[in-house]
Amino acid sequence: MRISGTDRPGPTLAQLLALIAAGTLDVVVAPCGTGVPVSDVVLHDPGEERDDEVWAATGLVLLAVGVDIASPEAVDVLRSADRAGAAAVVMRRGTRGPRTSLLEAAERGRTALLTRRPGQGWTEVLGRLRTALVHSGPDRSAGAAGVGGLRLGDLPGLANTVADLVGGAITIEDPQSRVLAYSRMDHEPDPMRRLTILGQEVPRWRVVELRESGFFQALWNTDDVVRLPADGRYAERLAVAVRHGSEVLGSIWAAADGRPLAEDAAAALRTAGRAAVPHLSHHRTWGRAAASAREGAVHALLTGSTQAAHELGIARDRPHAVLVAEAHDGRGTAPGDAGQRVLDVLALRAAAYRPGCVTARSGRRLYAVVPAVGGETDPARTLLATVRSVERGMVFAGAGPVVPGPAELPASREAADLVVRVLRERATRLPAAAAGSAVASYEEVVAEAAVLRLLDRVEPLWGAVPGPVHAMMEHDRAHGSLYGDSVAAHLDAFGDTAAAARRLNVHPNTLRYRLRRARELFGVDLDDPAVRLLAEVGLRLGRRTG
Incomplete structure (x- = not known):
């Protein structure tokens, strides 16, 4: 293999090693030190060399693909690179150390001997070294x-x-x-x-x-x-x-x-x-890894990590709020490609919204940490408006309250999550509500959010207190009847039979018949305040499980 060097002065090997991630390469022997100039970094397959071919590698760092530092051919590869004038040669480091003959050959020559640590791919090492070369070069x-x-x-x-x-x-x-x-x-x-x-x-x-x-x-x-x-x-x-x-x-x-x-x-x-x-x-070399690490830091921040706040450059005394956007398919269920695309667009909008706004994805959710400026109490208002304008019928989005610093961000995130749950349950209870992108701040749904918190506490106890509502719901599950839906519509309409019937798309007399049968068959008497309360709780919990 013929490799041409270049006379263009370049950065030193030490400069390149300082710029790449720590732990990528180790210097085994550097007979001329690490101050030698480097002109380029190339993948080098020793198997392509011919004994009768003269080749030059002046100033190059050769990545010796497939050569283990403990292998018998390592000495020949190093000597060949040294004759060609290479600045350094990098070999794979296995479980065994270098042979004594390899160390002696390295100390007698001019070419530095380096090893690639396990877990690092050749392509990754090449990309990192070339990035460092470009960044530190005269250009x-x-x-x-x-x-x-x-x-x-x-x-x-x-x-x-x-x-x-x-x-x-x-x-x-x-x-x-x-x-x-x-x-x-x-x-x-x-x-x-x-x-x-x-x-x-x-x-x-x-x-x-x-x-x-x-x-x-x-x-x-x-x-x-x-x-x-x-x-x-x-x-x-x-x-x-x-x-x-x-x-x-x-x-x-x-x-x-x-x-x-x-x-x-x-x-x-x-x-x-x-x-x-x-x-x-x-x-190209580090962008994806850096983006992944940044997202991880955002997730850690939302669980209360002060170290993550430092990594993201978020000041301890600056107020922030959390916005949560959840994609769905227009029926409140899992999103397809369109819903995910909406989250991609929202992430771009959030990043461009204002300095210090950071985002992270988690499945079908996007989290955005939005800094407040000038004492504002709703810094995510503009982003919520963006959700409305991006795509209809694809997103539930909620903003939590402003908190004084990053340590309190988990509380804002929890509140924003509750807003999304409220919007999702509205869409389940009233399917027409899912026809457009639903957005709200925590202050706008604080009562419904409080009900959700209460239902979370009640849910473990519900199964232990059977009664008429349980019997009605079990009958609906077993027979496909709609007594529960009819009772729920009647409660949501505050007893307005005509409005409840329109919501169910049935005749008012049909609804009256179902309500009467619910009372006769199961004892669900909506004139009884205690039964109405149990029906409201039980039917809301029933919607969570379908």
Whole structure:
């Protein structure tokens, strides 16, 4: 295998090791120290080498795929890498340590010997080292000043900074046209930007349109900015590919945002394309793991973890409220893809709502921790309005009360959960209520929430106190009769037979007959206050189990 080195000065091996996650690699022997410069990191399969082929690996870190540090061929691999001028070679560390002959060969040469710890894949190690290489290399300063001071991997921050430079709206996408980040919206977006952000990807029909027109071919095959003129539907757009060597990491799109793009927008976007390399490279390598860890921290925060609050940068003395959104299929049951898509959109909206708003998913639920500003008592009001506007018939959403600090967030979450339960039970009791997205704050349903708390306490005792309501409910389960539904409708309508009959879609005389039979067969006499109370409790508990 022929591997060419490069004369371009690069960061040192020590700098790369400092940037990657601790515990990924171990230095076994470094005869020249770890201050040696590194030009690139490559996967190296020693099995591809030929004895009669001269190859160079000056300044390279070679990841020796398939070579265990205790294997007999390890010495030959190290010597070959040393002759080629490699900066370092990385081998797999098994259960046994290195052979004495390998350590002696390493100490006599110039190439550092490193090991990959168990549990780390070669692809993961390659990605982390290359990300560190890009972040610490000389190219980093070439555009960093233009987007300066950003934390590595802060794609939303990058999008906002580039938007200021080009005077337009920015969207950062991966090579599959999925949205990674977008800039704040100072003006109403054009229809394509709205569709792209809400769907978290460019619509498929638009991707096909751009592919067939040759736009993507032009974009992926140049380092320059490609222009997409305005037409009757959409504003003018500029796009630039973000690439590391021959690898395309994604693209940055600039759209006119209520005003023409700046005169030097193309030059600014070209600079941004170079500066975005370490950020997209970092996102590719660590983005998913970091997002998962962040979600875990949010879940820990909602159970009272003060350490999680510190990890998420939430101040101890800042008030917050919790919003819970639960997807369903329009009938109050488990959601399909559409319901999950609504949660995805809400997560995006929440992240863009205000600084410090964090979210986490759990099954068909989305949790959002919303900071309060200026003494407001309902910081989630705007997000609740967003739920109403996103999609009808797909979400129950509730906001808990504002609490003074992160330690009290579990109480706000519990209250928000109760709101969602109230809305779900309303939809079960009154199916027409599930026709639209139901939202409420805790203050709006405080009485119903208190009833739910009481029913939670009563439920374990209910089965131990049989009576007329139990007999009626058991008869309905066994025979498919509707006495319980009829009694429940009559109670919900406060004894208004006509209104209860309309709710059940039956004639009032039919309802009167059922109520009379319920009294005759089971003793459910709704003129008796005690029986009415038992019927209300029992039928509400019965709805929980279907």
